[in-house]
Each structure stands twice: as structure tokens, then as C-alpha cells.
Amino acid sequence: MKLAIRNLRKEYNSDNRGTFVALDRLDLEVAEREFVSILGPSGCGKSTLLEIIAGLQEQTSGDIITDGCPIIKDSNKAQNVVKKTAIVFQHYGLFPWLTVQKNIEYGLKIRGIESKKRHEMAMHHIEMVNLQGFEKFYPHELSGGMQQRVALARALVNSPDLLLLDEPFAALDAQTREICQRELLKLWQRMKITIIFVTHDVGEAIFLSDKVVVMSKEPGRVREIIPIDMPRPRDFSVRLKEEFRKTEMSVRLMISEKEVQYG
Amino acid sequence: MAKGRFSNMFGRLLLKSLLPLSILILWKLAVTFGDIPSILLPKLEKVGADFVKYLLNGELIHHMTVSLRRCAIGFFFGSAAGVGLGVLLAWFKSLEVFFDVTLNFSRAIPKTALAPLLIVWFGFGDFPKILLIGLAAFFYTVIPTLEGVGNVDNLLVKSARSMGANDRQILFGVLLPAAMPSIYAGIRIAATSSFVILLFVEIISGNSGLGFLLEDARESLNTSTMFMTLIVVGILGFTLDWLVRYTEKKVMPWQKGKTISR
Ligand SMILES: Nc1ncnc2c1ncn2[C@@H]1O[C@H](COP(=O)(O)OP(=O)(O)OP(=O)(O)O)[C@@H](O)[C@H]1O
Ligand SMILES: [Mg+2]
Numbered sequence: 001m002k003l004a005i006r007n008l009r010k011e012y013n014s015d016n017r018g019t020f021v022a023l024d025r026l027d028l029e030v031a032e033r034e035f036v037s038i039l040g041p042s043g044c045g046k047s048t049l050l051e052i053i054a055g056l057q058e059q060t061s062g063d064i065i066t067d068g069c070p071i072i073k074d075s076n077k078a079q080n081v082v083k084k085t086a087i088v089f090q091h092y093g094l095f096p097w098l099t100v101q102k103n104i105e106y107g108l109k110i111r112g113i114e115s116k117k118r119h120e121m122a123m124h125h126i127e128m129v130n131l132q133g134f135e136k137f138y139p140h141e142l143s144g145g146m147q148q149r150v151a152l153a154r155a156l157v158n159s160p161d162l163l164l165l166d167e168p169f170a171a172l173d174a175q176t177r178e179i180c181q182r183e184l185l186k187l188w189q190r191m192k193i194t195i196i197f198v199t200h201d202v203g204e205a206i207f208l209s210d211k212v213v214v215m216s217k218e219p220g221r222v223r224e225i226i227p228i229d230m231p232r233p234r235d236f237s238v239r240l241k242e243e244f245r246k247t248e249m250s251v252r253l254m255i256s257e258k259e260v261q262y263g
Numbered sequence: 264m265a266k267g268r269f270s271n272m273f274g275r276l277l278l279k280s281l282l283p284l285s286i287l288i289l290w291k292l293a294v295t296f297g298d299i300p301s302i303l304l305p306k307l308e309k310v311g312a313d314f315v316k317y318l319l320n321g322e323l324i325h326h327m328t329v330s331l332r333r334c335a336i337g338f339f340f341g342s343a344a345g346v347g348l349g350v351l352l353a354w355f356k357s358l359e360v361f362f363d364v365t366l367n368f369s370r371a372i373p374k375t376a377l378a379p380l381l382i383v384w385f386g387f388g389d390f391p392k393i394l395l396i397g398l399a400a401f402f403y404t405v406i407p408t409l410e411g412v413g414n415v416d417n418l419l420v421k422s423a424r425s426m427g428a429n430d431r432q433i434l435f436g437v438l439l440p441a442a443m444p445s446i447y448a449g450i451r452i453a454a455t456s457s458f459v460i461l462l463f464v465e466i467i468s469g470n471s472g473l474g475f476l477l478e479d480a481r482e483s484l485n486t487s488t489m490f491m492t493l494i495v496v497g498i499l500g501f502t503l504d505w506l507v508r509y510t511e512k513k514v515m516p517w518q519k520g521k522t523i524s525r
Binding site for chain 2: 051054055056085086087089091093094095096097098106107110111138140154158
């Protein structure tokens, strides 16, 4: 799925802050099958942006066009658009009353897929995120990292065209995170999907992406877009290359400059 | 190890039964050696004999069924209405505003205070009793349901929406289960207070039921029957409490082991 965001603006109205502009004049193009990472300081509107793209919140103005069709936020009509888009939330949003397996099956059930097939697909994805043996556990019985992987499996099982990931690996230990990064890249290549990936980890963003979007804060907008041209498939040795470290350094500088300015 | 476990269990059992047994023994001693009129404290044997008598002539079963039936009907319809309206109010915010004052005012009236009025309106039959229990169950469930559904984490709703859930699926698949702990807390209070209110209203206006049995025994100064009824009432209350906690585990298996650690 390809995506064009034009002149997007999002205001929040709250009692204590009045009208707050979370996103303003935000433009972004995402090509078919592109892997795009978004970096930016806390509160710059990354999660807000993903939710608008997923049709879960309504923008104040501006357009989002997917494959040529604008996204409309409408609680019931949202289904049409949303079916092809999956989102993994920063705070997972797993259903506490469903087991790992039932959580993963949820989207399939909504679409009326019969239980045997659901079970099969869920099991396959449980294996993929390495949670065999935890099918019957409830979310609160899992660690944060495990919950995150359930959330990932729950999104992937719906075979989306566009996958929105909000800091999906933040709660993982370094080792699991590396495994997940590699798995995600494989999956992305195999399933030929478009991914928008929010993270605070500069190295992760560069390693995974075709391009890195750096956002600035108050109001949230795109500050810089850095294309990453390193050849694929990439393994972890690219992190040692001069090119990688130069890019990483310049992105880091870019972010910290901003923070000093607003400090 | 196994022996230790056993003696431990045995010790616990002993400790548990120590107090009730001592009370029975004290009772027995007091009646035998103390100079207590049987109208205040009947003989233990007399209470047992009454139990057998009422069991055999069918009266106990009759009054028990009458009471439980009133309790069950009132509780069922009352809490169903409470949960139903609570969900509606949470879903349609303007409806909540519309009902706000009325609901909070009538909630503040202790339900037992309505008993005299209901007796004037509907007499001494089943209906006013069931209605009173129903009203109590309604008010005990409507507010927890409203609050429970209203406080469901928006992230869960977004989660379901992002996977294509429609309004009906959100309501039954997300809001209700997410609010279930709160709803069930209301149901629990409704169940136990149904029983309390039932006995109260049967005592003041009964012609049948366990409450009537108590009041009838008072009028004929039949203290042993009173004690017998109290013990039956205690057993029923105990069973009700157990049932409520048992169904809670069945309805919300995910809540198991999630209790606050002490
Ligand atoms: N529902 C809401 N009501 C009011 N303000 C909101 C709401 N959601 C987000 N905001 C505000 O919008 C801004 C952007 O929030 P958002 O969660 O999108 O940031 P973020 O970039 O994802 O931050 P983080 O990196 O910490 O996750 C913040 O200032 C936040 O306070
Ligand atoms: Mg965020």
C-alpha cells in the first residue's frame, strides 16, 4: 500500500491546555513496500500520526491518501480501510479477558473466519513470535516483552498491506530485540507490505529502514527525511560500516539540536 | 513431608472447628447448669427436634422455596434491568445526563424505607416483596455498570476498531467483558442484599417465607423454631455467598490470581 499525507493538522482540545496543536503542516510520502521509520522527541505526535493513518482518530484538516483513496474516520465505515491496515500500539492494547491465542484470533473472528482455520493461523503466528506454550496464558501472566510479541502477532495474522508499529520493540531485551528486528525484515520482504515504524532508537531506525523521518515538536511536523541507501538484505555487520555510523551520528545531532533549542 | 502436610491440614481443621464447637458446648452447659429460661435460650436438642419436625411436615421446604423464589426473581430482573440501563447510559451520554438527578436521588433512599409504601400500594403478597428486591438489585448494579463501561480503557476500543470491529462487536466483545469486574462487584452486592431485604420484608409483612417463620415463632414465643430458622438462614446465606464467588471465577477466569496480594 502506498500512502500520501498532505498538509495534515491535528488539534486536541483539553480543559487544562485549551487547543493544543499536536501535528501541523505535516507532509509525508510512503511508497509501496517501503519501510519508513519515524524518530522524534516524546510528545511530537508520532502515536497521534499513526492513529490517524489507522483511521482511529480524525485529523483536524489535511488529507491522507492510500492507494489513491482518502481515509475517512467513521466508526463503522472505518472497517473498509482498516482491514488492510494493522497497528501495534505502544501500550499493546491486548484484551485482558482473552488468552494469548484468543487475542491473536480476534481480528480473524471479527472477519468471520471459521474456528479451525483461526486456530491454525493463530498457532502459526504464535510460533513466529516464539511464544509456543503460552497459548492459554492471559496477558497479565506475561512479561512486557512477551505481551509486545503477542500484539505483533495479533496484527500480522490479519495479513495487512500497511503495518503501523509504535515502538514495538521498546520493552524487549537487546537480544530478543535483534531477533525481532531480523524477523521483521524477513517478514516485510516476504509479505511485500508497507511498514511505518516509530522508534526512539536511532540505530534501529537506520538498520531497518528505506528512509528515516525525523520529526520536531510543538507543533509536530517533519523536520528531515533521510534516505538510507545501504543494500539489502542487511545483517548486523552493516552497523559497523563507516556509512552507517556517519548517518547515525548526523541523525543523533539533528535530534539533540532540537532538544537543546526547546530545552 | 506428606505427613507434615497432613498434620498441618488436620491442625487447621481443628483450629477452624474450635470456636463453633466451643460455642455449642457453652450453649449446652449454659442450658444444663445455668438458670436460663428456655424462652431465651432453648435446649440444643429442642432446636434439632424442631428442625426434624419442620422438615418432615414439609413446612421448612415450603417457606424456603417461597423465599428463594422471591429472592431469585427479584434479583434476576432487578440486576438485568440495572446492567441493561447502565450499559445504555454509558453508551448514550445524553441519556446519562437525562437520568442523572433521578437516579442519584432515588439511589440515596435506602430501599427498605420503601417497604411501607409498597405494602400500601400492593398489599402483602409476593409482588411488593419481589419489587422491593428488584429495586435494590437494580440500584446496586446500574451505577457500577455505568461506571465500569464508562471507564473502559479507550485503547482496548481502538484495538478492536483497528481490527474492524463494529459497534455491536465493540459493545459485547470489548466494553462488557472489560467492565465485567465492576459489573460483577455490583451483582455481588445485589445478590447478598436481596437476601437481607427479603428477610426484612417477610418479617414485617409476611404470610409465608423464612422471614415469616421467624416472626411467627416470635409471636408464639417459640424460640427454638427461631433458632432453627436462623441456622437455616445462615446456611442459605453462606451458600449464596459461595455461589456468587464461584460464578465470579467462572465468568471471569482471567481475574484468577489477579487479586491484590496481602
Ligand atoms: N487524547 C488526547 N487528548 C489531548 N492531548 C493529547 C491526546 N493524545 C495525545 N495528546 C497530546 O498530543 C501530543 C502528541 O502525543 P503523542 O502520543 O502522539 O506523542 P508521541 O510522539 O507518540 O510521544 P512518545 O514518544 O512519548 O510516545 C502530546 O503533547 C500529547 O499530550
Ligand atoms: Mg507515542
